[in-house]
Amino acid sequence: MTTRADLAALDQSDPLARKREEFALPEGLIYLDGNSLGALPRAVAGHLERVVREQWGQDLITSWNKHGWIDLASRVGAKIARLVGAEPDEVIAADSTSINLFKVLLAALKLRPERRVIVSDVDNFPTDLYIAQGVRQLLGERYELRLVKKDEVEAALDDQTAVLMLTEVDYRSGWRYDMAAVTRRAQQKGALVIWDLAHSAGAFPVRLDACNADFAVGCGYKYLNGGPGAPAFLYVARRHQGAALPFLTGWMGHRSPFDFDPFYDPAEGVHRMKVGTPPVLSLSALDKALDVFADVDMEEVRRKSLRLTDLFIEGMEPLCAEYGFKLVTPREHERRGSQVAYAHPEGYAIVQALIASGVVGDFRAPDILRFGFTPLYLRYQDVAEAVERLERVMRQGLWKAERFRERAKVT
Amino acid sequence: MTTRADLAALDQSDPLARKREEFALPEGLIYLDGNSLGALPRAVAGHLERVVREQWGQDLITSWNKHGWIDLASRVGAKIARLVGAEPDEVIAADSTSINLFKVLLAALKLRPERRVIVSDVDNFPTDLYIAQGVRQLLGERYELRLVKKDEVEAALDDQTAVLMLTEVDYRSGWRYDMAAVTRRAQQKGALVIWDLAHSAGAFPVRLDACNADFAVGCGYKYLNGGPGAPAFLYVARRHQGAALPFLTGWMGHRSPFDFDPFYDPAEGVHRMKVGTPPVLSLSALDKALDVFADVDMEEVRRKSLRLTDLFIEGMEPLCAEYGFKLVTPREHERRGSQVAYAHPEGYAIVQALIASGVVGDFRAPDILRFGFTPLYLRYQDVAEAVERLERVMRQGLWKAERFRERAKVT
Known part of the structure; x- marks a missing residue:
């Protein structure tokens, strides 16, 4: 004892x-609830105050360039990339986990147009399942959402499986998948794999690269300590970046937003997965919070x-x-x-x-x-x-x- | 002179x-750029500091109840409702203008399933056009996006028009539509109308009710002074709230998110248009910023x-x-x-x-x-x-x- x-x-x-x-x-x-809302890193408070009083209050619109707000989603993404085994140009911080999952799920399905099945864990976090249900409703009844227990996942994969979509760590039980093995098995069936890292990023080392993950999403406000409702993140493996397209096509994902072209032209790589103007205050808090990990x-x-x-x-x-x-x-x-x-x-x-x-x-x-x-x-x-x-x-x-x-x- | x-x-x-x-x-x-990024309301800085240091830092996860974070999107929506001629239960603050437009455009199209045309202004703000292009790509080539000049809008409406989607005030010229008249004409053709109020809300009185608008979206960071990239807003007229469904179905739009039901069941009314966990820090800044309008x-x-x-x-x-x-x-x-x-x-x-x-x-x-x-x-x-x-x-x-x-x- x-x-x-x-x-x-x-x-x-x-x-x-x-x-x-x-x-x-x-x-x-x-x-003991940092897996729901991470504690406040002390440096965030002062940083956010400067962002509000100096950047917003004094430098106003010029801060998009002067303080790099325009690249913030990418800079924060690069900090997260280091924690999840990704390259800096494979991750952005944006929107919520739910919305990011919607983006990558649609992108993945369109990369497997001849397949019609999404497989997931019936005990997955509900918002992940809801997003898949919304996508299915949108794309039509010819798509199937196959929800199974954890020990049935492997058997549920077949040559009709377009996407396997899992959360690495179960939000209730804390049960953790073997990401490398599960990814390999799904890919052997020709499916793409999306990992939700909500309870992984910042909690332990994640190796998206070594696991050969296709897509991933994750949460900014749990183990990353980014503050309540902090922007989430999104990962697209480099090998998919040319072909993976967003259907949530907003101006921040345009190749040249400030050309104000009436026709959408996707930005390079993962940047096309940005949609609207990012919430700079929340994103700045997350940005500073991530510095806690710099020497960890x-x-x-x-x-x-x-x-x-x-x-x-x-x-x-x-x-x-x-x-x-x-x-x-x-x-x-x-x-x-x-x-x-x-x-x-x-x-x-x-x-x-x-x-x-x-x-x-x-x-x-x-x-x-x-x-x-x-x-x-x-x-x-x-x-x-x-x-x-x-x-x-x-x-x-x-x-x-x-x-x-x-x-x-x-x- | x-x-x-x-x-x-x-x-x-x-x-x-x-x-x-x-x-x-x-x-x-x-x-002279408050139409791009509104200036900082003084009260916001102190308020946000309290939200960070006290609500997040000290009360942590209990703030969802204790400080009402869980209802913040609705409370902020109600403050905006007053400025745009809507009822408090017709507006939420959420996500970005682009994402909100995606939600209401899909909802509106599904309310006119027999029609296939989206009409908009070719000089509309590009992100609005990009969102419509993404929606069309998602739903298939049988949908048409008809982009016309402002003086051709009326002629472009026909019995195939599902949705007319316009920004009330042109972001470049400052030209303003006659919202009531245009809405009436489109509705006479059987179409639904979505108004983007990016350059309207907080700039002058908007009467969504008197204009009989169907749906609207708008920006939190221009005339509402909510801070860089502040959450946007979304309006669904009460008469559509029973039938209008989101396809971005996230847990915050579920009837009972904390039941953790694996199957999506839409919340009542406009609340179903919420998706993921909201960015509480940015939303709190917008919340406080709106108090400037209380006596205006x-x-x-x-x-x-x-x-x-x-x-x-x-x-x-x-x-x-x-x-x-x-x-x-x-x-x-x-x-x-x-x-x-x-x-x-x-x-x-x-x-x-x-x-x-x-x-x-x-x-x-x-x-x-x-x-x-x-x-x-x-x-x-x-x-x-x-x-x-x-x-x-x-x-x-x-x-x-x-x-x-x-x-x-x-x-």
Whole structure:
């Protein structure tokens, strides 16, 4: 059994411990929800204030050139590229994950015009499934959306499969696909593969290049700490950039937006996937937030993530036995993202009581308690403290008062 | 001829003069580009700092409920509704103008499934045309995009027209459509009408209700002063809200996003047009910026806008005679937005030299000098000063040095 002294020693020797002070975290709070909204990197606040007061307020329209707003989506994309195993010219920051998925899904389907099937995981994050449903409605009933369980994905691929569309890490269970193997199998069937990296980018090393991924999308506001609703990102492998076309054809994806040509002419490469004018304030926050990663070794992040989650799983074992929590996250390292989830029939009330006691996790219907572990700002000692507070919530029955409260809109 | 004393008197008695101090404007600068990027409302900077440091930094994920982030798109939409003659439940703030147009154009086409023609103005803002081209490419060659000159729009409408899609005020010339009359004529032919209010919302009173508009979109960063790339808005007339469906079906447009249902079920009304997680920082800036309008009578804004633009046109007459500027904005009030534009073969160089002398207008290819007049922060005396500085640029030939400079990316 790991003792508090062991954990203090781990914190002492943690090469990532220095990163914690780069984040603004409320005193005494243990934040295990960076997989939903990443904490505020301290440098962002001052940077955004300068963008507002100086760039917008003083330099006004000239900032598009003077402060490089016009290239911001590409510059931010290049910073993200480094974290996901891509080249700088393969990634842009833009729009939301949902909209980016819509763009690459349409582009991918048009690259496989003779095929009619989209395969995905029925437990994929719902917005991914909704986007595929919207695309199917748009393109007509001749398209099929084949939703299967994780262990049925391989069998669901056939010579009619145009696109396999998966989220690498399951948002509820934290289960992680073998990206390289799954991509290879789908490509052997002639399909293209789109990866949603919402729970991957910034959480551990991603190798889109080594996995030979075709397309990817991902989220700016979870492990990338870009702020609430931060712009998302989009990846198109270089080999597809000539042929992949957007159907959301906006002026920022035009070859020469400021020629004001009435006819659309796609920009080179991934840049054609830009659509409208980007939200510069939100994008600037994400831009600055990414600098936190500049001196970070993602392999180190992964090592710490696995230790944190292993320790949490170990610490929770007595609570599982005593209070009926059921681990739904794989113990196997290769199959685990950077979160740990438990099923419990009173999950909602327990999460609320735990938040009231200063440990922020979240609840995912129907019965999942979800705890995200962000190695850049969590300490090993936080793991023990979180387990202790949860033990108190259960022992003292603090969650019972939460059962009858009206549920918040966002759970 | 209007004298400086006349202008000082106009400023003295201007009921909107008090609004100027609510904006942060660089000392000595005359900013005639609020139709491209609105100036910074002072209250936005402090508000955004609180959103970053307190809401994001301290309250973290709980802010979705505690600070109402989850309803922000609707609350901001309701503030915009008041400015465009709509009900609060007919407008949301979301995404970019381009993406919103994509959504409502697809929705409108599906409401006229037996028709195959989209009519628009060949001089419409290019991104609107690009979006229509993308939609046509997606739906197939059986759709026709009919692009005509402004005076040919009526004749282009027939019983095959599904959608008429126009921007009320031409981004180059400032020419303004008669929204009520054009809408009526298109509807008489059985078509639906989409208005782009990019150069209308916040510039003068818009009456989507009285004009019986079907759909509309518009920009948050021009006359609404929401900041660079601020989220755009989208309007669906209540009578269409039951039948109009998005094809960009994201989780924020689901009836119950936090049920995490794998199947899409559209939210009520305009809310189904939300897609992904909104960029809360940019949206919060827009939210606060709109408060500037809370005590503003839009009829008063229009009166001042017409006086400002009349005075500028009058002041420019000697320069037209002497230096060859050609007015392209209608003198007729009913046909004018809140900008004045001139054609000049050396337009680009002249605009650059004028900016160097402290008057910010902009250039639109091939030869248009464009000056936006924002009644909330411009003074009557600014008009005379702008004309004087332009006169000096021409008289002293200051623009000649600009001819040989490399053009900036954004012009």
